Amino acid sequence: MGFTDKLRSRWTQANSLVCVGLDPDPAKFPDAYADDDDALFAFCRDIADATAEYACAFKPQIAYFAAHNGGEAALQRLIAHINAEHPDVPVILDAKRGDIGSTAEQYAVEAFDRFGADAVTLNPYMGRDSALPFLQRDGKGCVFLCHTSNPGARDFQELIVSDGNGGGEPLYQRIARAIAGEWNGANNCALVVGATFPEELKVIRAIVGDMPLLIPGVGAQGGDVEAVVKNGRTSDGTGLMINSSRGILYASMGADYAEAAARAARELRDAINRYR
Numbered sequence: 001m002g003f004t005d006k007l008r009s010r011w012t013q014a015n016s017l018v019c020v021g022l023d024p025d026p027a028k029f030p031d032a033y034a035d036d037d038d039a040l041f042a043f044c045r046d047i048a049d050a051t052a053e054y055a056c057a058f059k060p061q062i063a064y065f066a067a068h069n070g071g072e073a074a075l076q077r078l079i080a081h082i083n084a085e086h087p088d089v090p091v092i093l094d095a096k097r098g099d100i101g102s103t104a105e106q107y108a109v110e111a112f113d114r115f116g117a118d119a120v121t122l123n124p125y126m127g128r129d130s131a132l133p134f135l136q137r138d139g140k141g142c143v144f145l146c147h148t149s150n151p152g153a154r155d156f157q158e159l160i161v162s163d164g165n166g167g168g169e170p171l172y173q174r175i176a177r178a179i180a181g182e183w184n185g186a187n188n189c190a191l192v193v194g195a196t197f198p199e200e201l202k203v204i205r206a207i208v209g210d211m212p213l214l215i216p217g218v219g220a221q222g223g224d225v226e227a228v229v230k231n232g233r234t235s236d237g238t239g240l241m242i243n244s245s246r247g248i249l250y251a252s253m254g255a256d257y258a259e260a261a262a263r264a265a266r267e268l269r270d271a272i273n274r275y276r
């Protein structure tokens with residue numbers, strides 16, 4: 001099953017719009033993993049196993065693995081573990097790739113063949129040819145940055161660009177329109193919209209119809225769940241992958257870290273479902 005269908009069926013099956021972010025930071029690991037050479041893999045495996053029931057997707061962030069010697073091998077094993085043990089839960093590799101076509105081709109091999117992800121986050125700044133190696137992969141998802149969650153999102157993403165007919169619109173809206181239109185021929189695109197910009201989320205939803213949206217920024221970054229769900233859901237009450245990383249991973253730094261992560265994921269699911 002391709003990424004989009006897998007995600008849609010998971011939304012219904014698990015009755016959850018929670019995306020569990022896997023951003024492992026050894027400085028915050030519980031004592032049990034203090035001297036463990038395999039801690040990156042083992043900690044994330046425990047979190048994935050504890051939270052899978054409440055997850056519509058997992059999103060490992062590649063920098064948190066690649067920053068460490070042996071970290072990429074740990075990421076590869078982690079995704080293989082999720083694919084084997086939780087095959088209904090899609091994996092989005094958060095790598096924010098984007099480059100000229102020949103290099104993008106290698107990044108597509110990295111995300112889909114080496115790491116075995118169902119989808120990858122991409123930066124659309126370099127244009128459609130830079131996205132083609134990903135868009136052309138049968139059944140794989142392409143999750144493009146549209147309006148990000150950070151304060152600097154306004155620096156470029158809200159600049160007014162000409163529409164060619166004497167009018168103008170903010171760049172993020174142009175991105176949403178282009179990706180929902182000509183880039184989405186295989187129906188495998190999604191967009192990243194920060195939870196910290198709920199008004200922009202509403203505008204983006206109106207532009208893109210039922211396209212899935214990945215929403216980081218609730219929890220540690222302060223985004224409001226009610227505003228996100230009300231402004232971002234589709235008419236059937238789905239359409240969103242609402243990500244929390246630190247809020248789930250480090251719900252407890254004690255021996256109960258896995259139970260605490262499960263509780264945090266369940267509570268986020270329930271908070272979201274109240275407004276669907």
Ligand SMILES: O=C(O)c1cc(=O)[nH]c(=O)n1[C@@H]1O[C@H](COP(=O)(O)O)[C@@H](O)[C@H]1O
Binds near residue numbers: 121219220221244246
């Ligand atoms: O593409 C992303 O996932 C992303 C886009 C964005 O605009 N903001 C953002 O925070 N993210 C990622 O989402 C996660 C947010 O983590 P927490 O703030 O700990 O929940 C991190 O992995 C970020 O790299």
